[in-house]
Amino acid sequence: MAERLSADARRQALGGIPGWAEVQDGKGIGKTFVFKDFNEAFGFMTRAALVAEKMDHHPEWRNVYKTVEVVLSTHDAGGVTKLDITLATAMNAIAKLTQG
Ligand SMILES: C[C@H](O)[C@H](O)[C@H]1CNC2=NC(N)=NC(=O)C2=N1
Numbered sequence: 143m144a145e146r147l148s149a150d151a152r153r154q155a156l157g158g159i160p161g162w163a164e165v166q167d168g169k170g171i172g173k174t175f176v177f178k179d180f181n182e183a184f185g186f187m188t189r190a191a192l193v194a195e196k197m198d199h200h201p202e203w204r205n206v207y208k209t210v211e212v213v214l215s216t217h218d219a220g221g222v223t224k225l226d227i228t229l230a231t232a233m234n235a236i237a238k239l240t241q242g
Pocket residue numbers: 198199200201202214215216217218219
């Protein structure tokens with residue numbers, strides 16, 4: 143099982159993934175992605191879902207039209223682990239691709 147990051151490690155990792163911030167008292171990290179339209183938003187979710195399933199690490203997320211709100215945490219570890227940082231980094235890259 144991945145280990146929960148210390149507050150320092152978490153903040154340092156967040157510095158490398160633009161747009162992500164601590165949520166829920168540092169128990170998770172979150173970002174709101176805004177796309178051009180629903181098609182782009184859902185394309186992002188589809189690609190991200192494939193990566194998440196491969197990692198066996200899944201986002202909590204909510205989609206309204208062109209907006210996707212994401213929260214990542216590692217339930218087993220009770221906080222943020224490197225799995226969340228890896229998935230957040232992948233989501234940023236996928237968003238960039240999706241947005242062309
Ligand atoms: C059994 C399975 O590996 C676990 O339940 C996985 C599945 N996906 C998960 N996703 C996330 N975000 N956190 C977890 O702790 C988690 N655990």
